[in-house]
Amino acid sequence: MADKHNNFFNRVYKVVELIPYGRVTTYGAIAKYIATAGYARMVGWAMNKSHANSTKIPAHRVVNRNGLLTGKHHFGGINVMAQLLESEGVVVKNDKVVNFNEVFWDPAKNLE
DNA sequence: TGATTGACCAACT
DNA sequence: CAGTTGGCCAATC
Numbered sequence: 001m002a003d004k005h006n007n008f009f010n011r012v013y014k015v016v017e018l019i020p021y022g023r024v025t026t027y028g029a030i031a032k033y034i035a036t037a038g039y040a041r042m043v044g045w046a047m048n049k050s051h052a053n054s055t056k057i058p059a060h061r062v063v064n065r066n067g068l069l070t071g072k073h074h075f076g077g078i079n080v081m082a083q084l085l086e087s088e089g090v091v092v093k094n095d096k097v098v099n100f101n102e103v104f105w106d107p108a109k110n111l112e
Numbered sequence: 113t114g115a116t117t118g119a120c121c122a123a124c125t
Numbered sequence: 126c127a128g129t130t131g132g133c134c135a136a137t138c
Contacts, residue, residue, distance in 0.1 A: 008135085027120055031133095037121070038133030044119035045135070064120065071119030081119095 008034070012046045013054055015107050019061045022089040023105035024097055026065050033107040048074060060084040067100030 011034045019025055031039035043062070048071075050057035060081045064070045072081040072095060082092040091098040 031120080036133075039135090040120040040133080041118055042120090042134060042136090045117095047119055049136090059119080062119075065122095069119090074119055 008039075008042065009046045009049070009053060012043050013050060013057055015111070016047070016050075016057050016059065016062055017054075018107070018111065019058060019105055020110075022103060024061045024063050024067070024085065024090060024100070024103050025105045025107065026063060026067075028065050029106050029108065030062070033111070044071065047071065058084075061088075061105075063097060063100075067097040067104075069095045069097075 012030060015030050015033065016025075027040040027043040028037055031037055031043045034043075047057065047059045047062060050059055059071065060069075060075065062071070069081050069085075069092065072078055075081045075084075082095060085092045085097065090103050097103065
């Protein structure tokens with residue numbers, strides 16, 4: 001209903017949807033691009049609700065600052081997130097993105 | 113209305 | 126090096 005109040009969520013979803021194939025970004029990067037670093041938790045929280053707002057949110061492309069798949073449990077499966085990433089060419093090992101620095105996509109640098 | 117939680121981050125101990 | 130604390134902001138109980 002009415003996305004007028006969701007301007008924060010909407011921005012998060014928009015940025016996440018803009019993440020290119022085979023790329024990943026971090027909650028902090030998104031939060032920083034949208035508002036402030038403190039919003040990092042809200043970004044993750046917004047992702048949790050993403051399924052209720054839009055199912056097309058590639059939340060699996062969003063990882064924590066460490067490149068670690070912190071939210072893998074929320075995909076309905078433990079390896080779902082990792083498999084989705086690997087399916088896109090992202091190398092995931094031990095629930096962590098190996099070539100994180102290669103696939104890292106910063107909205108502030110690409111969308112600016 | 114107040115207290116708790118959260119897919120985080122950074123610093124301190 | 127691992128565990129704890131503080132901070133940031135909003136949604137849920």
